[in-house]
Amino acid sequence: MESGSPTPRKIPAVDGSPAGGADRRAASAAAAESGLSRLIPQPRRGRQPVPSAAGPPHPTLEVIFTGPNSLGAIRLLFAWIVLLLHGLALSGHHTPALGRHEYDAVALDGFFAISGLLVTRSASRLTIGRFLRHRALRILPGFWVCLLVVAFVIAPMGWWHVRGSLRDYPLTGPHGALHYVTDNALVRMRFYDIAGTPQGSYFPPPGTGMPVSWDGSLWSLWWEVQCYIGITLLAVVGLLRRRPVLAIGAIALGLSIIEAFGPPGTLPARFSADMARFTLNFLAGALMCLYAKRIPLSGRIAAIAGAVFVGSFYLQDQPLISALPLAYLCVYLGVRLPLRWLGARHDLSYGLYIYGFPIQQLATVYGLHHAGLVAYLPVTVAATLACATASWFAVEAPALRRKSPRPRQPRGDDRPRGLRRRGRRRRGRQRTAPAAAEPAPQAITAHPATESTRVGAGSGDDTPPRARRTPRERLTSPLVQLPRRSSPLPAAPDQPARVLLLTVSRGLGGGIERYLTTVEETLRAGGAELARIDMLAPGTELNPATRARFALRALDAARRFGPADSVVTGHANLIPIAAAAIRLTRARFGPVLFYGTDIWSMRAADRAILRADPLLHPVTISSYSAGALSTVGLAPILPPGISPAWRATLLGESGRRRPLPPVPTMLSVFRLADWAGKGAAALLEAVAAVRAELGPVRLVLAGQGPAPGALHELVSAAENTELVESPTDDELARLYADADLFVLCTRTRTRGPQASGEGYGIVLLEAQLAGCAVVGPASGGSHDAYQDGVTGQTPVDESAEALAEVLRGMLADRARLARTGRRAAEWAEAATRPEDYVRLVFTALTGRPPTTGPAELPVPRPAPPAARGRSRVAADPSPTP
Numbered sequence: 001m002e003s004g005s006p007t008p009r010k011i012p013a014v015d016g017s018p019a020g021g022a023d024r025r026a027a028s029a030a031a032a033e034s035g036l037s038r039l040i041p042q043p044r045r046g047r048q049p050v051p052s053a054a055g056p057p058h059p060t061l062e063v064i065f066t067g068p069n070s071l072g073a074i075r076l077l078f079a080w081i082v083l084l085l086h087g088l089a090l091s092g093h094h095t096p097a098l099g100r101h102e103y104d105a106v107a108l109d110g111f112f113a114i115s116g117l118l119v120t121r122s123a124s125r126l127t128i129g130r131f132l133r134h135r136a137l138r139i140l141p142g143f144w145v146c147l148l149v150v151a152f153v154i155a156p157m158g159w160w161h162v163r164g165s166l167r168d169y170p171l172t173g174p175h176g177a178l179h180y181v182t183d184n185a186l187v188r189m190r191f192y193d194i195a196g197t198p199q200g201s202y203f204p205p206p207g208t209g210m211p212v213s214w215d216g217s218l219w220s221l222w223w224e225v226q227c228y229i230g231i232t233l234l235a236v237v238g239l240l241r242r243r244p245v246l247a248i249g250a251i252a253l254g255l256s257i258i259e260a261f262g263p264p265g266t267l268p269a270r271f272s273a274d275m276a277r278f279t280l281n282f283l284a285g286a287l288m289c290l291y292a293k294r295i296p297l298s299g300r301i302a303a304i305a306g307a308v309f310v311g312s313f314y315l316q317d318q319p320l321i322s323a324l325p326l327a328y329l330c331v332y333l334g335v336r337l338p339l340r341w342l343g344a345r346h347d348l349s350y351g352l353y354i355y356g357f358p359i360q361q362l363a364t365v366y367g368l369h370h371a372g373l374v375a376y377l378p379v380t381v382a383a384t385l386a387c388a389t390a391s392w393f394a395v396e397a398p399a400l401r402r403k404s405p406r407p408r409q410p411r412g413d414d415r416p417r418g419l420r421r422r423g424r425r426r427r428g429r430q431r432t433a434p435a436a437a438e439p440a441p442q443a444i445t446a447h448p449a450t451e452s453t454r455v456g457a458g459s460g461d462d463t464p465p466r467a468r469r470t471p472r473e474r475l476t477s478p479l480v481q482l483p484r485r486s487s488p489l490p491a492a493p494d495q496p497a498r499v500l501l502l503t504v505s506r507g508l509g510g511g512i513e514r515y516l517t518t519v520e521e522t523l524r525a526g527g528a529e530l531a532r533i534d535m536l537a538p539g540t541e542l543n544p545a546t547r548a549r550f551a552l553r554a555l556d557a558a559r560r561f562g563p564a565d566s567v568v569t570g571h572a573n574l575i576p577i578a579a580a581a582i583r584l585t586r587a588r589f590g591p592v593l594f595y596g597t598d599i600w601s602m603r604a605a606d607r608a609i610l611r612a613d614p615l616l617h618p619v620t621i622s623s624y625s626a627g628a629l630s631t632v633g634l635a636p637i638l639p640p641g642i643s644p645a646w647r648a649t650l651l652g653e654s655g656r657r658r659p660l661p662p663v664p665t666m667l668s669v670f671r672l673a674d675w676a677g678k679g680a681a682a683l684l685e686a687v688a689a690v691r692a693e694l695g696p697v698r699l700v701l702a703g704q705g706p707a708p709g710a711l712h713e714l715v716s717a718a719e720n721t722e723l724v725e726s727p728t729d730d731e732l733a734r735l736y737a738d739a740d741l742f743v744l745c746t747r748t749r750t751r752g753p754q755a756s757g758e759g760y761g762i763v764l765l766e767a768q769l770a771g772c773a774v775v776g777p778a779s780g781g782s783h784d785a786y787q788d789g790v791t792g793q794t795p796v797d798e799s800a801e802a803l804a805e806v807l808r809g810m811l812a813d814r815a816r817l818a819r820t821g822r823r824a825a826e827w828a829e830a831a832t833r834p835e836d837y838v839r840l841v842f843t844a845l846t847g848r849p850p851t852t853g854p855a856e857l858p859v860p861r862p863a864p865p866a867a868r869g870r871s872r873v874a875a876d877p878s879p880t881p
Contacts, residue, residue, distance in 0.1 A: 147181045
């Protein structure tokens with residue numbers, strides 16, 4: 001079962017770190033060691049621009065899946081309600097009811113609602129075969145053993161008590177014990193009695209037409225199985241998504257209304273009231289799962305749902321009104337009730353449900369009900385609890401452990417000779433273990449989810465007791481359809497990870513290229529075997545022929561390089577090629593890296609492949625971009641890293657910072673061709689307003705060129721403004737060190753042909769390493785790259801006036817600005833430790849730890865820069881101090 005926690009988190013986690021990431025936790029630890037506890041990231045205060053795609057800030061129903069929850073306790077409560085009320089009915093007593101409905105019927109509806117929630121979550125994360133295997137292992141073993149116990153233990157005891165002998169007990173015959181087991185083995189109950197027994201009980205009530213039953217509770221399991229089949233069919237045809245399931249639910253509701261209020265015979269006879277009842281409750285739980293990110297977890301909504309649910313007891317056709325409120329209440333109470341320990345380790349609800357009825361029938365046959373409820377209920381409850389406990393430990397839990405097959409035993413010299421011989425004698429030829437679930441990257445902004453099996457009557461989950469979810473299950477979106485193939489066995493832990501990296505360019509510069517180069521260096525430093533295939537290089541034009549040549553080279557390299565642990569896709573435009581390369585390399589999964597604007601401009605075909613392919617999953621650089629990817633899936637976060645050589649260069653510049661010059665210097669670094677989206681015009685306007693109040697201010701714009709003519713004109717018209725095109729790494733480090741304040745004011749535009757936005761802003765991190773205070777964009781993912789109020793500031797919006805106000809406040813007190821720069825260097829140094837980043841990259845992209853320990857990590861050389869030129873255009877330049 002995908003259990004939940006009341007802590008609302010949107011993004012998966014690595015190492016259980018809170019929002020902000022493992023790198024921030026590492027930064028906090030280092031800061032504490034160096035007496036910098038004041039630099040530990042704290043929860044942000046004040047206004048924080050959040051993109052609409054990232055979801056509401058309030059908790060939603062999705063928290064039910066992100067940690068321990070109380071759903072096991074709720075299902076155990078439902079099982080006890082059914083057990084006790086059945087005890088009243090089977091002992092000849094009146095069962096309490098509210099309005100027109102009894103409580104045990106509503107408890108059964110609750111079972112179906114919770115089952116719809118959990119089974120839909122499971123179906124969206126497993127292959128078809130594995131999903132059906134899990135469902136069968138949860139339902140059938142306990143069911144089969146219950147049939148055997150009824151046929152050969154409980155029914156013979158009743159026969160012996162009535163007839164005084166077992167001589168004529170019917171083992172064969174149409175309603176004999178053997179046929180009771182075999183005819184009902186596929187869950188659909190063909191008959192409930194054994195040779196007309198039990199006799200002398202209060203069930204069935206006279207005039208109801210119900211059959212004589214030893215275990216009348218088993219009738220609902222067939223409806224549960226049909227719901228499983230329906231969910232499987234929806235997943236197979238790709239309709240296990242929000243709108244199709246909502247449409248199916250609306251159709252089911254309409255048919256149920258026709259069945260309830262229409263003339264008799266309007267619908268086929270197969271569409272019964274029970275079908276309408278269980279379908280509506282199961283689909284209500286499924287909708288809670290599919291819309292979990294959008295439905296708030298609210299006490300007010302729960303109160304309204306509770307009022308509607310109680311009012312539905314007075315209606316004849318209760319499920320028409322109660323299905324959705326009941327499902328919402330189950331999820332809400334599963335999060336809020338402090339009963340996460342109850343039923344988390346040992347789930348007895350299924351056993352209580354299937355064994356309570358036959359034991360209470362047997363007690364009635366023996367006449368125990370004549371002693372009153374004081375004797376009848378304690379004895380039958382104790383006996384049922386004993387049977388449920390035995391069923392769990394002897395049947396259900398061992399069966400659940402079969403869900404995840406054991407890995408294949410080592411062969412050859414890895415196994416002792418005698419052990420190999422004994423293995424052949426006992427097991428014969430050893431078979432290859434079934435495919436294991438793919439380990440997948442984890443991210444850095446939420447508590448890791450765990451699962452425990454808490455399965456109640458007629459429902460259940462997919463995980464053995466206390467078992468954690470597989471990494472692949474943590475990362476697959478709840479809306480992704482069922483995978484259609486299994487992946488190979490993971491490599492041995494002592495073997496180096498094998499990674500195929502597909503990128504768009506090398507040697508052309510830019511933040512994405514620097515990010516991918518750092519990822520490559522980090523993987524190699526951690527001991528991975530890596531092959532990189534680039535589409536573009538200096539002097540190569542992007543055209544259809546270039547794309548075709550890249551596709552052929554990538555697929556050929558994938559065929560020769562496999563088997564691999566993962567195929568890492570450096571850009572969303574390469575998704576179709578990556579999907580084919582994964583199959584050729586037999587990789588376990590394929591992370592697709594996203595940055596910012598590529599999310600909003602992703603092609604519809606690429607988005608469809610990403611959603612449908614079970615081995616592809618998004619990985620992104622910040623919590624902002626992860627929120628923008630929420631429509632595709634839960635994206636783990638791998639923030640940009642700094643190569644050790646470049647990091648050492650920047651820290652060296654920080655230690656050599658000059659005294660405060662008379663004229664403050666501001667710096668902004670970005671790809672010069674994107675100057676409009678980077679907010680260069682607004683920055684020049686804001687700096688002009690600051691000069692009007694504070695006097696001369698020097699502004700330097702730098703980045704990969706060449707710069708467009710419009711930017712040259714804009715810079716030429718401004719005073720004390722310089723333009724540096726394509727600086728080398730040493731020159732860029734010097735620019736960082738000479739600056740008093742670094743400013744990045746990227747515009748966020750998620751729609752239209754000129755989409756822009758800052759996915760992370762690694763230049764902010766580089767500037768802080770060089771000891772420079774920073775001002776980040778008003779919105780976007782840059783909030784993860786600095787500490788607002790500690791190492792930098794954030795404008796309230798993207799206007800030039802708001803930016804000017806922040807710049808004035810920081811430049812007015814130069815001494816405070818210098819202290820902020822020193823804090824920025826200390827925080828950035830702690831947040832960018834290479835050994836921490838190596839572990840993070842390996843976890844996110846290979847699902848394995850690095851084979852090279854942190855103490856053994858080599859210092860990678862910086863990537864050779866492309867041929868770069870440097871030009872300077874200045875308008876009224878002031879000399880460098």
